[in-house]
Amino acid sequence: MLRQIGKMQLLDEVGCSGEENAPSGIVALVALEEQIATADVSVVVKAIRDSRGQFMTRSTVILALGLAFALNSSPTLVAEDDHLAEAIRHTKQAIDQDRQDRADVGLTHAESALAHAEVAAKQRYNLYIDEGVTQLRMAIAQGIHRNAQLAADHATEALANFKEAKKAEE
Incomplete structure (x- = not known):
């Protein structure tokens, strides 16, 4: 939701004393404020004005704001559940490569698995994910020393922990 000060700054930027005097593009923005969690006033004003400095039509503003909202929120909605799955996928690939x-x-x-696992650990508290992160760090340390078999062993332990975390969530 736009903060009240943000709404007032926006109205001041376009030269309006209040919502009742606002052009249709601003009215559309105010109507969509529940969908927009955060907004930078200058970005919103630039989105509402066209290349000549004139205000865009209501439908163009709604389309632009809807697109901005979708692009802003969709990566978090998709990525939220995928980090543990990506950690599992990369851990399996690490094991396969180390065994070769x-x-x-x-x-x-x-x-790569460690990066995804750390994000998954921040999203939700799970001891299995934490232990998997620890095992991956040990696997990386062994991989740096070109100790492929020990790296595979630690990665296998990490994979088992990630699978347990996945099972615990179901």
């Missing part, structure tokens, strides 16, 4: 004695490629996948 390709520690450098396994290391790359283990680092």
Whole structure:
């Protein structure tokens, strides 16, 4: 929701003393304020004005704001559930590469798995994810030293923990 000060700054920016005097584009913005969690006033004003500095039509403003809202919120909606799955996928790939004695490629996948696992751990508290992160860090340390078999062993432990975390969520 737009903060009250943000709404007043927006109205001042376009030269309106209040909502009743606002052009239709601003009225549309106020109607959509429940859908927009945060808004930078200058970005909103630029979106409402066309290339000549004139205000866009109501339908164009609604379309622009709807698109901005969709682009702003969709990555978080999609990514929220995918980080643990991505950590599992990269951990499996790290194990496969380490077992083929390709520690450098396994290391790359283990680092990707760690990045996703850390995000998953921040999104939800789960001891299995925390233990998996610890095991991945050990796998990475072994991968740096080109110790592929030990890296695979630690990654296998991490994978087991991630699978338990996934099972606990279901």
